[in-house]
Amino acid sequence: MVQIDRLCKSYGSFHALDGLNLSIEKGELFGFVGPNGAGKTTTMRIISGLLRADSGTVMVDGVDARRDTRRVKEKIGYMPDFFGVYDNLKALEYMEFFASIYGIEGREARRLCLELMDLVNLGDKADAYVDGLSRGMKQRLCLARSLVHNPELLILDEPASGLDPRARFEMKGILRNLSEMGKTIIVSSHILPELAEMCTTIGIIEHGKMVVSGTVDSIMAGVNRQNPLIIRVVGELDTAVRLLKESPLVANLSMAEQELYVSLQSSTASAFSGGIQTENLLQEEEEEAALLTALIQGGVRISSYTREKGNLESVFMQITEEQEAEE
Template identity: 40%
Template sequence: MNDNVNSVTATDTVSASTPRRANGTPVHVGSDDCIELRRLHRFFGKTKAVEDISFSVRRGHVFGYIGPNGAGKTTSMRILATLDLPSYGDAYVDGFSVINDPELVRGRLGFMPDSFGTYRDVNCQEYLDFFARAYGLVGRHRTDRLRWVMNFTGTEGMAEKPIRGLSKGMKQRLCLGRALIHDPAVMILDEPAAGLDPRARIQLRKMIRELADRGKTVLISSHILTELAEMCDSVGIIEQGKLLATGSVDDIQRQRESSRELKIRILDRAAAASECLSTIDTVSGLIVDGQLVKFEFAGDIHDQAALVSQLVSQGFQVAEIESHKKSLEDVFLQVTEGLVQ
């Protein structure tokens, strides 16, 4: 299928439904959703890089985009950043279509790709000033934005330092500053923590949360799932171009959690306690390890309380109970199959 033909079809289809004034100028679509993908498709020949993806991100929220390499994350982000056109469907940034109003989208969006170019023979302040001018910032406003961005990203102390002398972490800060220089409503960050040391990752995570607290909407992809679980208000799991699950981390965990691992420490007669537990339908995989009784438990929190109460009523001395809830990594492994295209 020819990609050029697909792109024209997408434009023709959406333009009829995009609100416009009598003079043809676009009308902002007011909504609490600052990012919205509507049945997005992107084909490269026979490869379906993105296939019928729809989701939205509320204003001031952080959305984690999760998937293996080649799943379609970067393709989706490039479409949102107006660097590529969808084959079908549309995407909206702060109420404006990436197909019909790309210039308006670019003014409202800051994009930090997974790989980016820097200029070896310029310093940090010159680099940021170049992009500020490219976005049309002038006079005092440009000066104030430069000062704020360098202060926020912690690069003010190396304003005169050549970019070629920066560490990977400081380059990431600088490029985050570049994406922030025009004060966009939406931030798209593609693998921003890749290659960073633990301290730099923690600092980046704090900056992203602060941006969300300031009202910015952030879409971020990462392979470090534990950090996404702590940082994101909601996540989407994508594989082979298809969105497999979306929602808050807790919601997805509850939807996918058929059982959890329980560990109960019995001060005396652990083997007898195990025999008692074996009669309960929601208990499986019993293992006795000294005073510890480990097993898979398919009940909810109320069933768990009833189970402990039953053990105590039968004279077993329950000293500790530990419940292991599935992590985002566990859910990711359960939802995906490790497929690439």
């Protein structure tokens, strides 16, 4: 649905996007995560036709966003991070205004707008003035507005920012519904766990580059593999330490009481710069199994053989810190 190739955008000496590559399939609920200033909004604004890229291409459903902006705009529903509403306009009239932009008028427009307002749980607010609605309601109204022309792609820039927990929960539910309806959705946030709960795929952006992308599970697995193996040994540690030191698979070894912390050569070599590779994961699993077999065959009694697990926050921190360190 969306193909971004080597996208660059600079503001003076500041490189907001530095050769960004991204691919989003039809029907995906894609979470675009990154710290403030990473390039999320710039990317979304370029896709939406609000900003011109310095170089690179953006294709939306096979249409070049730079050459045929109008056609791309018809395929996109965009919700910015900050937006205002009109004074003296009722919620239904607000919706009908945007419907009329797409040539939907009269009864058809009214029926469609009421349906969309129901979809975002605002069916009872049709006659309420827009400027009198709460922040959460305005966000949902803006989402309904972005759906008025039945776009295939929804671009939502931090749709849950500034919302209370209940409104966030409602917003997530609506997005899941839309995803089930077959819409392709790009939703940005700087909070990874918030997106991980609902998104089918995640892309983490840092300094204008895509650091990693894939499903939440694959990203978690990739990061967890970088954590050391924890081997708990029953009895003497000497044999286990000797075997591990002799093994070519082991990169680092440390110990605390009966536990040995082992980093594998393959895990330390696989950084996130290239993204998560399935072949790498399989190879690492093979090496873990080989190491365990060698220890058991060497007479070491093992009570547990596990890997330290990270949470989503630590994953995000780890990935973005790695990028900072590389630069």
